Amino acid sequence: MHIASLMLLGSGELGREFTIAAKRVGCRIIACDRYANAPAMQMADAFEVFPMLDGAALRTAVEKHRPDYIVPEIEAINTETLAELEREGWHVVPSTKAVQLTMNRDGIRDFAARELGLMTSRYRFAESRDEAIAAASDVGLPCVVKPVMSSSGKGQSTAATEDEVGAAWDYGVANMRGDRPRVIVEEFVAFDSEITLLTVSTNDGILFCPPIGHRQEFGDYRESWQPAVVPGEALASAQHQAKRVVEALGGHGVFGVEFFIRGNEAIFSELSPRPHDTGMVTLISQYPNEFELHLRAVLGLPIPAIDLAGPSASAVILADRESEQFSYGGMADALALGAPNKPIDLRIFAKPKTLQRRRMGVALARAENVEEAVDRAKAAAAKVAIAYDD
Numbered sequence: 001m002h003i004a005s006l007m008l009l010g011s012g013e014l015g016r017e018f019t020i021a022a023k024r025v026g027c028r029i030i031a032c033d034r035y036a037n038a039p040a041m042q043m044a045d046a047f048e049v050f051p052m053l054d055g056a057a058l059r060t061a062v063e064k065h066r067p068d069y070i071v072p073e074i075e076a077i078n079t080e081t082l083a084e085l086e087r088e089g090w091h092v093v094p095s096t097k098a099v100q101l102t103m104n105r106d107g108i109r110d111f112a113a114r115e116l117g118l119m120t121s122r123y124r125f126a127e128s129r130d131e132a133i134a135a136a137s138d139v140g141l142p143c144v145v146k147p148v149m150s151s152s153g154k155g156q157s158t159a160a161t162e163d164e165v166g167a168a169w170d171y172g173v174a175n176m177r178g179d180r181p182r183v184i185v186e187e188f189v190a191f192d193s194e195i196t197l198l199t200v201s202t203n204d205g206i207l208f209c210p211p212i213g214h215r216q217e218f219g220d221y222r223e224s225w226q227p228a229v230v231p232g233e234a235l236a237s238a239q240h241q242a243k244r245v246v247e248a249l250g251g252h253g254v255f256g257v258e259f260f261i262r263g264n265e266a267i268f269s270e271l272s273p274r275p276h277d278t279g280m281v282t283l284i285s286q287y288p289n290e291f292e293l294h295l296r297a298v299l300g301l302p303i304p305a306i307d308l309a310g311p312s313a314s315a316v317i318l319a320d321r322e323s324e325q326f327s328y329g330g331m332a333d334a335l336a337l338g339a340p341n342k343p344i345d346l347r348i349f350a351k352p353k354t355l356q357r358r359r360m361g362v363a364l365a366r367a368e369n370v371e372e373a374v375d376r377a378k379a380a381a382a383k384v385a386i387a388y389d390d
Contacts, residue, residue: 002068003026003027003028004027004028004068004069004299005027005028005029005030005065005066005067005068005069006022006027006028006029006030006067006068006069006070006071006298007029007030007032007061007062007065007067007069007070007071008029008030008031008032008040008044008071008073009032009052009058009070009071009072009073009074009077010032010033010052010072010073010074010077011031011032011033011038011039011040011041011044011047011073012033012038012039012040012073012074012349012351013039013277013280013347013349013351013359014073014274014275014276014277014291015031015038015039015040015073016039016040016042016043016349016350017275017280017283017289017291017347018040018071018073018275018291018294018295019031019040019043019044020043020291021289021291021292021294021295022295023043025295025299025301027295027299028045028046029043029044029045029046030044030045030046030047030048030061030065030067031043031044031046031047031048032047032048032049032050032052032058032061033047033049033052034049034050034051034052035049035352036049036352037352038351038352039349039350039351040073042350046065048061048064048065052074052076052077052078053076053077053078054078055078055080055081056081058077058078058081058082059081059084059085062085062090067090068091069091069092069093069298070082070085070090070091070092070093071093071274071298072092072093072099072273072274073274075102075103075104075149075150075177075272076103076149076177077099077103079096079099079100079103082096082099082100083096083100092251093251093252093253093274093298094201094249094250094251094252094253094255094273094298095249095250095251095273097249097250097251098249098250098251098255098273099273101249102249102271102272102273103149104148104149104180104182105146105147105148105149105184105270106125106148106182106184108270108271109123109184109270111245111248112245112268112271113268115248116244116245116248118241118244118245118268119237119241119265119266119267119268120267120268120269121139121186121187121188121189121260121267121269122138122139122140122186122187123139123184123185123186123187124138124139124184124185124186125148125182125183125184125185126169126182126183126184126185127181127182128169128181129166129169129170132145132165132166132168132169132183132185133162133165133166133169135185136159136162136165136185139185139186139187140187140188141159141160141161141162141165141188142158142159142160142188143158143159143165143185143186143187143188144156144157144158144159144185144186144187144188145157145158145159145165145168145169145171145172145183145184145185146172146183146184146186146219147172147173147175147176147177147182147183148176148180148182148183148184149176149177149180149182150172150175150176150177154175154176154177154219154220155171155172155173155174155175155176155219156172156218156219157171157172157219158188165185168183169183189260189262189267190262191260191261191262191267192261192262192263193213193228193229193230193260193261194213194214194216194258194259194260194261194269195211195212195213195214195228195230195238195258195259195261196211196212196214196224196256196257196258196276196278196279197209197211197212197238197239197242197256197257197258197259198212198254198255198256198257198275198276198279198282198290198293199239199242199243199246199254199255199256199257200253200254200255200293200294200297200303200306201246201247201251201252201253201255201297202252202296202297202300202303203252203300204302204303206242206243206246206247207293207303207306208239208242208306209226209279209282209286209290209293209306210226210227210228210286210306210308211226211227211228211230211235211238212224212225212226212227212228212276212278212279212281212282213225213226213228213229213370214278218357220357220359221277221278221316222315222316223313223314223315223316223374223377223378224278224279224280224281224313224314225281225311225312225313225314225370225373225374226281226282226285226286226308226311226312226313226370227308227311227370228370229370230261230266231261231263231264233264234261234262234263234264234265234266235266237264237265237266238257238259238261238266241257241259241266241268242255242257245257245268245271249271249273251273252297252298252300253273253274253294253297253298254274254275254276254279254290254293254294254297255271255272255273255274256271256272256274256275256276256278256279257270257271258270258271258276274294275290275291275294276290277359278314280314280347280362280364281312281313281314281364283314283345283347283364284309284312284314284343284345284364284365284366285308285309285310285311285312285366286306286307286308286309286312287306287307287309288303288306293306309366310341310366310367310368311366311367311368311369311370311372311373312364312365312366312367312370312373313364313365313367313370313373313374313376313377314362314363314364314365314377315362315363315365315374315377315378315380315381316359316361316362316381317348317359317360317361317362317363317381317384317386318357318358318359318360319354319355319356319357319358319360319386320356320357320386321354321355321356321388322353322354322355322356323353323354323388323389323390324352324353324354324390325388325389325390326354326386326387326388326389326390327386327387327389328348328361328384328385328386328387329384329385329386329387330383330384330385331346331348331383331384333383334346334363334380334381334383334384335380337365337376337379337380337383341366342365342366342367342368342376343364343365343366344363344364344365344376344377344380345363345364345365346361346362346363346364346380346384347361347362347364348360348361349361354386354388360386361381361384362377362381363377363378363380363381363384364377364380365377365380
């Protein structure tokens with residue numbers, strides 16, 4: 001049997017878990033990122049350090065290692081080079097079209113709203129402070145301002161006044177990725193909940209994981225839980241919309257499709273053509289987890305069923321300052337919270353540097369209901385302490 005080789009573009013915590021899944025079935029992993037000793041690199045067969053927006057360096061790495069699959073794990077990638085590589089016969093996961101359209105929020109939002117006719121909030125784009133203020137006037141206040149290119153919700157904020165829109169522009173540009181100062185200004189949706197619908201595109205069709213709910217702070221998730229309670233009509237609408245957009249983007253793999261749920265409505269928000277950070281909960285909630293699903297879909301391996309183990313939750317472990325000298329404590333106390341049929345688990349991401357509000361790990365919990373699971377995950381996360389040695 002041929003040993004498949006996969007090149008990760010981006011090697012953070014999602015790439016780390018994907019690498020673990022891939023190594024279990026004998027794959028060879030080449031992990032790439034802009035900094036050395038990234039989480040997935042620590043478990044890979046080979047690694048390369050270069051900025052993912054550097055097209056020449058990307059091509060050099062691909063031609064050096066000749067992977068069977070090129071697997072983007074982040075948004076900020078030189079997609080022109082990816083498109084060239086795909087035209088030359090290299091296999092980009094799930095497809096260059098998906099990566100190009102989701103690299104920036106403007107691409108996927110216009111594609112979903114204008115080409116596919118999916119339900120979205122009102123939105124405008126802005127490339128200056130004045131344009132952002134004008135856009136807010138069009139969509140109405142309060143509004144949400146996000147950089148079109150960022151990761152894990154960085155740079156996102158809500159503005160209720162014109163002055164706050166200006167400050168939100170400044171914050172968004174300061175926390176964007178890439179060199180393109182552009183934001184999306186969108187209507188604030190008074191939603192009942194937010195969900196991630198993990199949608200799996202396979203050789204045999206589209207599969208859905210049970211919906212995942214999540215709570216955000218500073219534009220980044222703090223807890224996620226599965227299954228989220230969603231009205232049947234809204235869930236059917238979300239699945240219909242997710243299937244349409246995933247099939248239109250093409251390719252095989254896991255897509256994290258985000259929706260606002262308002263009554264019986266599912267309002268499309270964003271999409272990631274890869275495992276989703278809120279889907280870390282699947283490491284304890286379901287089998288196969290999202291990383292195993294992504295791998296199986298990419299390799300064309302069968303997925304007979306997706307089995308939910310029980311109500312589950314994840315809670316993030318955050319750093320509160322920048323440091324390269326730190327250690328972890330309290331893990332024994334966190335794991336001691338486990339009980340029969342109510343397991344607790346931890347994932348420490350092994351990032352080489354902390355930053356303020358940077359995710360350094362997650363606590364995972366299962367319980368009799370999602371509310372209890374969230375409480376248990378938060379309690380376990382609170383037990384894990386980061387000690388700074390500098």
